[in-house]
Amino acid sequence: MSHRSAPDTVRYALTGAAGDYGRTLLAQRAPGIQPRVLCDIDTAAVRGLLTELQVPAARIVDADTPEAIANAAQDPDAIIIVPSIDLLPHASYDILVEATGRPEAGFDAAAHAVQGERHVTLVSKEIDSFAGVHLAHLAASQGTVVTPALGDQPANLIEWTDRLRAYGLDIIAIGKSSEYDLIFDPETETVTQLDETIAVPGFGDLQHLGDDLTATLAARAEAVAALKRTATADSCEMAVVSNYTGFTSAAPEMLYPVVRPSELADVYALREHGGILPEPGHLDVFSALRLPGETSFAGGVFAIVRTGDPRTWEILRGKGHVVSRDGRTACLFLPYHLMGVETPVTLTEAVRHGRAVTPHLPTQVSVLAGRTTRAFSAGESFVMGGHHHDVEGVAPVVLAIDDAPTDIAPLYLAGMSSLDADLPAGTLITLDRLTGCPTALLDAWQQSRRAGSRTH
Template identity: 25%
Template sequence: MHQLIRQALEQRAAANNPVRIALVGCGRFGTSVAAQISQIPGMLLVAAVDPKIANGQSALEAAGWTRTQWQQVESAKSAAVAADTGHAVLGPDEEILDLLNIDVVVEATGHPEVGAASALRAIRLGRHVIMVTVEADVTCGWALANEARSQGVIYSLTAGDQPGTIMELLDWAQTCGLKVVAAGRGTKFYPSDADGNPSEAFGRYGYNAELVERRRLNPNMYNSFRDGTKAQIEMCAVSNMTGLPPDVRGMHQPSASLHDIPMLFTSKAKGGLLENEGVVDLANAVSLDGQTLVPNHIEIGVWVVVTSEQGLIREDLSFYGLPTDPSGERALLYRPFHLCGVETPVTIAQAALLKTPTGTPQNQPTSEVVAVAKRSLSPGDVLDGSGGKNVGGIIERRSIVARDKLLPLGFAYGAAVNQQVRSGEVIPSAAVPRQTGTLVKLREAANPARDSSK
């Protein structure tokens, strides 16, 4: 596939007909995407959207545009005029993109409602969408994917972020004829971080003010990395792309080295943790003491535990050095890294040139991420979304979320609760007012009978 992509991009570059890309959301991830696009002949970033104009300017500069080569605009019409004179454009919202010649939109705002609306607008304009905002994907990604199919365009999560990287590894395994027992990613989850506050996030990482400012870091996003919510969101995205559910609410997330993973993520009958095989989960790099790290961990990597019904193949998996369980029946495939932003151009090219996604949700979701109170909440307290001080998220099967009318995390952004919720409780949908934005409309249009976000 990569050879096909390179050849197709070389042809586009030779014909002076690059894949034309718009970036919506220019924080750290988005700016890294812009920088990497600048290194690939046959691709061109033509527009950047961010309410913080300085962020968009940084993205355009990273993509190689000098100050005289781009224009700040306020409307679709002025953007079209600027583009006609060969300028890149920068503006505060995605409406400026409406009249432009764009092949692919990269959605990287990090906000579920904004991300869903931006993606839907792009799809209905006939543009492929690369969804970096996983928070939106787990709330309505299946509906966006179905809309994209109806419009004849691609909706995809991105290579380089863990969900896309897991999908690449899992797709390879299944193409080889291997059976997937479990799929997941590494984490570095300290129990003391579970109720973390975004105001403390950068300090817990040891980041200084210069780095935070230069790389446009978002405190809520980095808090979601530390309090565990982001890993739950990302594995929900994998669940909905693959149909693999969590084994239990929130997953097991045991402390595990690389060599522990194939032993832990197998059925209880075979000495593992799982009630059922064929699931998503997490391998924690933090030891049981909650302070030190496990040797030979996979904190920023991804993994898939596989097996085969063919005995010779099981023997070969062990023979060629893969970590296995004691029986040799379960083997570990893994990639020890992921490169956010750096690998997104691969997904852009797949969508634009091969008309295939890195990974896309199935027609209906397998799982949701539900909102959990990080502290006791009283009527009037405002939920502040993923990485906030009041709320976090954990994965649960969609059927249980619908049955028990639990609040998806995507609806916990700015809503005030109307009842007491104890710390650690999953928040019911009835605890917040009914919402009416793009997320709700997409979900209800896709499956009104099962939607629990009332």
């Protein structure tokens, strides 16, 4: 860390400021934290948001030129709204919160911040999945920090894994729940996910794992097959976690078992002990199953550990901790992720102490890639969109980098490119099939692959 003085007030710039993450961060009035520059194409929405959050109008200043930013900056309490990331280098701030979710624009903002020797927290996992390793190493070389943000599942799971390792626990698996619970109502024999409800006759017989765990999980999955439980964002987040922890995916598409939180220690045990894991060292996503009125897992994170001393863990089981039926494993979990509500801690740690959410720099352990789900023709361009940043016609897969083709294409590089050849359904996308990929992003990916290794 360079010898820079810690500011009394941590001033942050925020991209994608009108989004949900931006709102949850701006709503926080943590002491010593100040929003300084808010960037979004929809500046009116940002102004409206600040008004809803009861920020005095006198503090809100729109600026669309470097000169206007300089004038606004004369007021130390001003919150400056800008319409373009191109204006951010002209603003004064300590740390960038990158939350656009747009790979090219977000990468530009993050790269310029790092080059300007500012700290960065990457809320945009899309960028972190292919360029995070490069950006983190580049920042470290000049005494700044690039880090995931607490409040999002990757940072929470990375920090949780570090903590349990520090306890001396032997972790065999880590993971998170998908964003939205499956709520089973025994009275109506229905399962609800968000605003969609489906009939599941006989599901009551599947409420408990029973003697045949594999059969029960298969029957649950079949019963809720009409609900879309997977999301590209889940795979993206797990790829980021892999790069910081060394754990690799339990399956390229993630397993998504339908599991009650109280069952996690049994389900994520090794196969030889009746679970679903072929070996230790994997990460995964599960669909949280609960009854109406039961506490939600709230998109939380978990780790499965070997128990060791039986008496210790029987004591802990008695206190309500989740221990497997055979006593071999336990699940330790954080049943929440609070988005921007938690992020002020990340900002303070980075700016005042030069600390990321983990002391370990990431390496490219895994890659978020894509496999076509339909045939594509030469000349077609991939299209990104949707709430979970899907690439249309492409399924996300998380591959260990050592098992992937040497010219594997990260999903979000493919998503901004065109094809120079026909591509059948079921094909893993590689760089040699692409044209028009943004040069800066491609270089960042190549730099990430070349970053130094470490033992996780």
